[in-house]
Amino acid sequence: MSKVLLELKDLTIKFGGVTALNGVNLKIHEGEILALIGPNGAGKTTVFNVVTGVYQPTSGEVLLHGKSLKGVKRFNITKMGIARTFQNIRLFGDMTALENVITGTDVHKKSGLLGGLFGLPRARREEQAGRDKAHQILEFIGIDEYSDRLARNLPYGVQRRLEIARALGTEPKLIMLDEPAAGFNPAEKVELAKTIKKIRDAGYTVLLIEHDMSLIMGISDRVAVLDFGQKIADDLPTVVQNDQRVIEAYLGVPSDAS
Numbered sequence: 564m565s566k567v568l569l570e571l572k573d574l575t576i577k578f579g580g581v582t583a584l585n586g587v588n589l590k591i592h593e594g595e596i597l598a599l600i601g602p603n604g605a606g607k608t609t610v611f612n613v614v615t616g617v618y619q620p621t622s623g624e625v626l627l628h629g630k631s632l633k634g635v636k637r638f639n640i641t642k643m644g645i646a647r648t649f650q651n652i653r654l655f656g657d658m659t660a661l662e663n664v665i666t667g668t669d670v671h672k673k674s675g676l677l678g679g680l681f682g683l684p685r686a687r688r689e690e691q692a693g694r695d696k697a698h699q700i701l702e703f704i705g706i707d708e709y710s711d712r713l714a715r716n717l718p719y720g721v722q723r724r725l726e727i728a729r730a731l732g733t734e735p736k737l738i739m740l741d742e743p744a745a746g747f748n749p750a751e752k753v754e755l756a757k758t759i760k761k762i763r764d765a766g767y768t769v770l771l772i773e774h775d776m777s778l779i780m781g782i783s784d785r786v787a788v789l790d791f792g793q794k795i796a797d798d799l800p801t802v803v804q805n806d807q808r809v810i811e812a813y814l815g816v817p818s819d820a821s
């Protein structure tokens with residue numbers, strides 16, 4: 564199996580009386596699509612928040628290429644190669660689609676604000692490179708025709724895709740998608756599945772939170788299941804699909820009930 568890119572090690576996070584994650588161990592390998600599933604409130608989004616440095620774990624740690632991310636600031640975690648999208652779309656509504664993606668590319672800029680203001684050569688070069696890159700990404704995601712439209716005026720499905728494009732703008736190694744197909748009809752889901760595969764085939768590693776089982780089964784290399792903050796399964800999609808504990812978690816039936 565390929566190298567481990569990201570590892571959650573005995574990760575626990577408590578919010579007051581709520582244990583959102585409880586001793587979770589999880590490895591994400593380079594180049595795979597790993598689906599993270601589980602009922603609402605299971606802790607899936609919390610995994611993204613801990614990995615991106617929004618929250619510090621109560622105990623345990625997150626390792627990127629074997630190195631702990633403890634205390635690393637959010638901005639630097641992004642720079643190190645981890646990007647995400649949000650369950651509830653968070654775009655800059657008054658910016659164009661292109662500008663939203665450019666804000667992603669900005670994380671790697673070397674020229675400072677003043678360089679930009681005074682139009683210094685390096686700043687100008689970087690700005691042009693950022694625009695070119697943003698266009699390439701929009702094209703890759705299939706929404707370049709919307710590049711000059713304000714994000715808030717875009718159709719819902721395009722906004723969801725734009726979130727992915729913006730995340731790719733940061734040049735991640737790992738892209739984490741939080742319910743990217745939420746609100747999609749079956750045809751849109753099929754298209755999104757193709758896009759996610761294309762992202763993986765382009766060399767990215769994908770961590771995908773999703774509820775739609777047929778989407779997950781179609782594209783995931785592996786599926787990890789959370790329930791009440793604990794990992795209850797982690798295996799090939801076909802194995803997880805038939806796992807009794809997973810079925811019970813989804814149906815809400817305790818394992819000792821008949």
Ligand SMILES: Nc1ncnc2c1ncn2[C@@H]1O[C@H](COP(=O)(O)OP(=O)(O)O)[C@@H](O)[C@H]1O
Pocket residue numbers: 578581582583601602603604605606607608609610
């Ligand atoms: N910032 C927070 N403060 C308090 N409780 C939180 C916070 N974030 C998440 N939780 C709680 O942690 C649990 C897991 O939430 P979440 O990770 O959003 O679940 P999921 O994405 O699987 O639906 C829930 O009980 C949720 O209410």
Ligand SMILES: [Mg+2]
Pocket residue numbers: 607608609650
């Ligand atoms: Mg969530």
